[in-house]
Amino acid sequence: MQQQITKEEVMAVYPTVAKILADALGCDVERVKLDASLIEDLDAESIDFLDLVFRLERAFKVKIPRGKIVEDARGELAESDFEQQGVLTDVGLKRLREFLSEVPAERFRSPMKAADIPRLFTPETFCKVVIRAQRAAPAGT
């Protein structure tokens, strides 16, 4: 079981994450609200997520494997228990809701395609990605 991430931890990295997001998306940092949908509200494209991950890695000196959010959301569930034919199972959707607890409940759809998971991502999602990567980094790095 992963250790819970506190709001204080999120707010500690949020200013840097927000600035990086604004730079990556070419928008004003004031538009980057903690619970904004990166795709729906900030017009992020898939390339922006790649860009964002590389920028976060450089800024926080951490390693963030691509696909890490979905991989962590799935946890120890087998892939076939998480999704089938590109659609999340009931168990997979429940797991995703728990993992992306920062995302307002009404944004989850049922049924939900796995390909639509990035539509849920918010700036706070990436704050948590950074915090998990910092925790996972060996001490002293």
Add this chain to the structure above:
Amino acid sequence: MGGRFCAFSFVDRITGLDAGAGARGRFLIPAHLPRFPSPLVCEAVGQLAAWVAMAKLDFRRRPVAGLAGEIEFLQDANPGQVLNLEVNVESCDEDAIAYEGCAHVNGTPVIKLSRIVGPVLPMTDFDSPAAVRNDFETLVGEGAAGARLESLPELDLTPLERVPGKSLRAGLRIPADAPFFSDHFPLRPVFPGTLLLEAEMRLACDLAADALGGPPGASVTVIRTQDSKIRSFIDPGQTVEIRVVIAQPQGDEAMATIVALLNGKSVATGRMAVGLRKGP
């Protein structure tokens, strides 16, 4: 001669391959061309990296243009010269490639690319895996025929608005049909990101000329680009609006911020440092 493997192909031969990790290659700039724009040197380096990625992924997937953290333009490359290309791949998987690269002419560096990232997509969306594999075998074997590129793509730029030394807007009309589309890519024509970069560089230099001044006859050039990003594909027949805003010059350089819009939506962004051309 068909367009495939000719009209927008900038590697003649792969001279060294470290599977999945890097490569060296060469491209003879056809002597019959009137000039060779620097973004096409970037294209040559990028295509060499793409060959490394495609071979590693067994031609099931291919990279496309995405992000260029920094490109340094060090010197022009001219028709009749041989570009010696080199790429070092930092990572390459089913989703993305990250690499750096450079091109030299006669031992002198002409371009250096750092922090390049390209999304990796299914090959069958763009081309026949068997045909691409065959082209790769040619490149690592005896090499492709030289001077396959018959002519340079034309850019159809129309000025829309200009505030001298500060900003401009221009329309870039993408042709509905052009030879390079049959090579980029055979099954899914896409306007090459490096041609968009060339259009952006021309506009930035044009605007910066007002801001930088300089002695009579001085020309301006792009010194480096930073954080160039292609956010979505541009299709044949579309018209892109390019907006350039230039900051107050610092010394003999000025920084231009660029955004390219398609139907009001940003499809490419970036910054470039523009300065007075030094030397002959």
